[in-house]
Amino acid sequence: MAKCILMCAGSYEPLEIEKQDGDYLIAVDGGFRYCLEQSLQPDLVLGDFDSVEPEYLEIIQQVPQEQRITLPVQKDDTDTLAAVKVGLDKGYRSFHIYGALGGPRMEHTLANLQTLLYLKNRGAKGYLLDKDCMVFLIQNETVTLGEKGPAYLSLFAMGGDAKGVTIKNMKYDIEDVVISSDYPVGISNEIIGTEPTISVEDGTLLAILRWM
Secondary structure (H helix, E strand, O other): OOOEEEEOOOEOOOOOOOOOOOOEEEEEOOHHHHHHHOOOOOOEEEEOOOOOOHHHHHHHHOOOHHHEEEOOOOOOOOHHHHHHHHHHHOOOOEEEEEOOEOOOOHHHHHHHHHHHHHHHOOOOEEEEEOOOEEEEEEEOOEEEOOOOOOEEEEEEEOOOOEEEEEEEOEOOOEEEEEEOOOOOOEEEEEEOOOOOEEEOOEOEEEEEEEEO
């Protein structure tokens, strides 16, 4: 499945990004610099550009208008959410989002976590990715992680209690339990078997997969 790739302006350590035929890469605001540093050619540059360094702003201004969207500084959508809406309008239903974790402003990280829910509620899948971890949502479904290597998995209830949670083929297996949003019981489970699975009958879990 073709995917929409977002390069955002949060903390980012260079890693291999696979852009295949049919994929669509959006440089989101200051994430344009990361694209340049990795010789990635964005299909679209989007943002309000209020915090972009002058030398990069000059380059952005040279991008053809059909490949550039300048947003107002005062707006309801974050730059990342605006980019997600562009990807959805183009028909993409899988989003790989880089540079969306960490950085000096925690509120942007929290907004990006909510953006995952925005995607999920519209029939799309989103993944926040960095060098050491992947963040995604599990909602009323069963997810099989496949071969991920040694890793920790942490689960948090999002938007209320997650009911009927079952975990198999991990260090701590559970069956048909409730994970509540006010008790962080799902920290640092370990993948020890093949094809670990997580099921949620009713609710949403925020999953953080961190490689050891």
